[in-house]
Amino acid sequence: MAYASVFLIITNSAPAKNVLGAINGLGQTSASVAHAVGLASATSLFAFSKEHNVLNGNAVYIVFIVLTGGLRWLGSQLPDDIQDRDE
Numbered sequence: 001m002a003y004a005s006v007f008l009i010i011t012n013s014a015p016a017k018n019v020l021g022a023i024n025g026l027g028q029t030s031a032s033v034a035h036a037v038g039l040a041s042a043t044s045l046f047a048f049s050k051e052h053n054v055l056n057g058n059a060v061y062i063v064f065i066v067l068t069g070g071l072r073w074l075g076s077q078l079p080d081d082i083q084d085r086d087e
Contacts, residue, residue, distance in 0.1 A: 006031070009078065 010027040014020045042060065049059035 003031075 007024070007027060010023060011020065014023040042064075045063060046060040049055065050057040055062060
């Protein structure tokens with residue numbers, strides 16, 4: 001559900017129809033990079049918190065909760081109205 005919502009927002013952000021391909025390509029690339037970086041950093045943070053017993057190995061979850069709150073605020077800053085594109 002979130003993946004489809006993000007790409008609907010990305011598609012609606014295109015100022016004209018002739019740049020939809022470039023906007024979608026940039027969105028796909030950004031999502032792939034974020035996915036790779038997110039998985040690597042989450043795994044490393046989990047291993048670090050377990051190995052060094054930071055918050056009994058649960059520090060990764062505190063980081064995720066803070067990150068979720070920040071991203072939720074960032075998502076609330078998106079505009080409510082969708083602009084009309086030139087045909």
